[in-house]
Amino acid sequence: MSDKKQVRKLLLGNEAFARGAYEAGVTVASAYPGTPSTEIPEALAQYKGELYCEWAPNEKVAMEVAIGASMSGARALATMKHVGLNVAADPLFTAAYIGVNGGLVLVVADDPGMYSSQNEQDTRMMARAAHVPVLEPADSQEAKDYVIKAYEISEEYDTPVIVRSTTRLSHSQGLVNIGERITPPAKTYEKNIAKNVMVPANAQKRHPFVVAREERLTADASAMADLNRIELRDRSIGIITSGIPYQYVREACPDASVLKLGLVNPLPRRLIEEFAAEVDELYVFEELEPLMEEQVRAWGIACKGKELFPLVGEYSANLLRKVLYNETVEARTVPEIPGRPPVLCPGCPHRSVFSVMKKLKLHAAGDIGCYTLGASPPLGVIETTVCMGASIGTLHGMEKAHGKDYIKNWVAVIGDSTFLHSGINSLMNMVYNGGTGTVVIMDNSITAMTGHQHNPATGKTLQGDPAPTVSLKKLCEAVGVRHVTEMYAFDLKDLEALLKQEVARDEVSVIITQSPCALLKENPPIRNQYKVDAEICRACGLCLKPGCPALTKDANGKTKINDTLCNGCGLCFRTCPFGAIKMVDSVIDQI
Amino acid sequence: METYNIVIVGVGGQGTLLTSRILGNLALTKDYDVKLSEVHGMAQRGGSVITFVRFGDSVAEPIIEAGQADLLIAFERLEAVRYIHLLKPDGLLIMNDERIDPMPVVIGAAEYPEDKIAALDDSARVVRIAARREARELGNLRVFNTIVLGAASLIMPFAVEEWEQVISETVPAKTVDINLVAFAKGRTFRKDQ
Known part of the structure; x- marks a missing residue:
């Protein structure tokens, strides 16, 4: 035990990913923003002087920058949201053949429930297609630890590694033990055309390496106790799970036996077989695609999964309570009410x-x-x-x-x-x-x-x-x-x-x-103050048509400006054909 | 301690994120395990937003599910109704008594459901606070959520000094004084009101 008092901080999952990269000795990071991954490079930016990070114009460029840094011997990071990985897929699939020099890690954030995305694709499927290992942390502490572990695996197995997040992990805060930054083993660039130039003749030699690498990792995975662990309790129910769903299992089934996987591609076959033999009824609890379930079934192990749990949306502890124990938590019902969809800001x-x-x-x-x-x-x-x-x-x-x-x-x-x-x-x-x-x-x-x-x-x-x-x-x-x-x-x-x-x-x-975004603090747009002259307003509603949230109607149908919401863009002022909206004051700074 | 669950709901831009961070930092002063869950991105653009704060000896999931919130803090009336299912049967709702029309109401496609908001009192313990008006009286509209926090503090297991310390450390430096005044104002609301 160290004498030094352990520093613990409340970190967003994304801040913890960044901290992990920092502690792992990453020196180059590149990214394109995308919810829910954006805060990772933003948190890395604070280590200016110790590492370099940048916004790339897109994820493909970010991935290529990270590949180049890795080839030259540096530990490198690329981060993106799930759909960003599609853009970066071209370099990724071939980087899987090339492997690494300095460790190469991608943090990719999925969005089950589609809080901020156009689809609900599962990064684990992409990784399986690319033959790239995937680690999946379940809280902020693991987010940090797994990034560090990912660099070790990357260099040990000569492969890019994906650390997969989800919205709930990326945007939840949890306690993290802060560690020191390490200096990874020094590596220099070595000219190696057979490894780094993926023309057919070279790629044909690398593909068998990729296959062998995955076999080796599969064989080793069962012994990776810091990533994959069996928690044996009541053996009537056994649940294989990973990531945030593991937390739902802890909430809803504190007595059940659990195989908690940190490495979700490739899967640890021997460990899964061992766990299956210990429990009466085996469940696989994974959000989105039945990636683990299909593999477990393919090995001839009986289990239950997607026939009970949905392919779409986020999971929950209440879902488990309902499905496994037929328990319904007592709760009020929400009456039918108008939605509140996001809207363009006032002044946009x-x-x-x-x-x-x-x-x-x-x-x-x-x-x-x-x-x-x-x-x-x-x-x-x-x-x-x-x-x-x-x-x-x-x-x-x-x-x-x-x-x-x-x-x-x-x-x-x-x-x-x-x-x-x-x-x-x-x-x-x-x-x-x-x-x-x-x-x-x-x-x-x-x-x-x-x-x-x-x-x-x-x-x-x-x-x-x-x-x-x-x-x-x-x-x-x-x-x-x-x-x-x-x-x-x-x-x-x-x-x-x-x-x-x-x-x-x-x-x-x-x-x-x-015209700059109305929320920009640097170089804000000119913000004037406007008022409706009720004498002139004819209640025609023309100014309301663009749907500004700062405008409402009073009892007489005349327009009213909410002065706390208004950003002073003047759209209503310019729209009114009768001059009923007046500029009151030019405001330089709003508190 | 058994996990204490707080849900904060409101409209994007109302400061739910800062409020949840104050509560999270507060729990840290007692060495509790803490998890917060936030909403970023699209939903922040004037949409319905929700954040979760959980603390106790050991916290597993970062979210709060139906029927599990000890305390529901709503910065807007309609949002209180939208998330009322999260409240425990004996949980408390603290509501900023403010109306912000959502777009379907603004464009006349829906009515603002005042009747369903009034009906909240039939099924839950509700504390209503005209925090916006109080904040206006204090001279800074933005501190309305600290007034609501002051009211919430009456039922939570932390001393006034702990609250004041954390608020001072979490809000922007130049707004510390007005936030502390707002917090004290919030504490004048009786919890059984």
């Missing part, structure tokens, strides 16, 4: 742009960002959303299916960060292949939805250094767009005229609407 420049599109009855192919909320009532302008960067490609596809006149009342809508993530490729395609679409880049000077992360167009890096800024206008011009116009997002009349003109044009055009 996207609302202004959408209000003009709505007036012109335009349809919009949408993308991923705050502006996806433009699909919700009362705006309802966004009509398609697939994945990061998809808006421009989908619009182009519509045109090629039905001809250019078909999209004369359509636009593609994409944010600044998403455009740089992957939208630029689709714009190139549209120009190259003779499209005529109109693309609106809603530039709010930040990656807003995930909580204000910098990107190559904002002029600042993750660790706070000034950076060159990409000119969106010049970038669009460089790929061959001849009509690129920048316009203030609240300039309603000119924007209306410009949209009419550009959708009619038989050529690709780009409109860049500009």
